[in-house]
């Protein structure tokens with residue numbers, strides 16, 4: 045499909061961690077964006093993008109989606125629900141049902157191009173309700189007859205992620221860290237790379253009908269990532285890996301707390317390795333950024349000891 049400065053792209057989930065980077069990448073290419081959100085205040089950072097229009101809207105409502113898609117050249121669905129609520133019903137609503145409503149709205153409005161965000165390991169027989177609903181949503185968009193491209197990242201990292209930053213926060217606050225699902229394996233992919241993949245895929249005819257697994261250059265266990273964050277921030281605390289029983293107890297306890305840091309369903313998701321079988325090859329010739337080379341820019345030397353070491357290094361360098 046050919047895109048121009050008059051093309052309008054509707055981005056569902058554009059206000060989130062991945063969404064804001066995708067929006068920035070599309071805006072940098074001069075595209076006009078229509079971004080619905082449940083809470084305009086929370087998403088107001090997007091008003092900094094000169095071509096973005098932010099709208100308070102309920103994307104689950106077909107008539108609302110129909111209005112949102114009017115005049116659009118393509119739609120990107122990044123909506124993601126990480127915690128499913130009682131009986132995990134929010135996963136079906138946020139992933140499968142939304143995909144159905146979106147496909148219906150695309151048909152009504154004649155919007156053919158759909159970029160759909162899924163997750164590595166999404167499958168209808170996956171061990172967690174999150175991954176099963178993502179797998180069902182993939183089925184819905186794949187069978188829609190629209191010009192669909194699907195993206196399946198491992199865990200996504202970046203300056204505003206809720207993963208490495210959470211380790212950093214816990215290491216700062218607590219005298220020791222117990223890491224749940226310590227042996228779970230991930231191949232973290234940089235959010236800036238994910239955003240580029242979306243922006244490159246959008247006009248690419250060859251990407252229609254494709255499903256891309258997105259991974260970074262290296263796989264790590266959860267424990268290794270926590271240890272890496274400790275080294276990088278300078279908050280060197282004793283770090284222990286929790287076994288299966290303790291992991292489940294921790295997840296159960298955290299499920300009951302406000303903030304929903306972790307749930308039993310998350311633990312089930314992590315029972316399958318989130319790594320790419322193809323090693324690490326991002327599409328469109330994008331060279332994947334590694335955790336070590338990237339994260340130090342925002343997590344580096346946070347502790348007083350780390351800041352002192354940095355200060356000492358700098359003074360040595362200038363003296």
Ligand SMILES: NC(=O)c1ccc[n+]([C@@H]2O[C@H](COP(=O)([O-])OP(=O)(O)OC[C@H]3O[C@@H](n4cnc5c(N)ncnc54)[C@H](OP(=O)(O)O)[C@@H]3O)[C@@H](O)[C@H]2O)c1
Nearest residue numbers: 057058059060061062063081082122123124161163199200
């Ligand atoms: N981050 C990762 O490591 C990772 C890994 C694999 C796959 N993914 C997938 O990538 C996508 C983006 O993830 P993210 O990390 O950017 O998530 P996020 O920061 O939590 O953002 C989620 C987005 O979805 C919207 N949203 C959430 N629940 C919704 C609901 N019930 N109804 C309507 N909108 C809702 C939010 O919009 P408002 O709050 O503005 O309405 C927000 O824009 C998701 O599909 C996620 O499953 C992420």
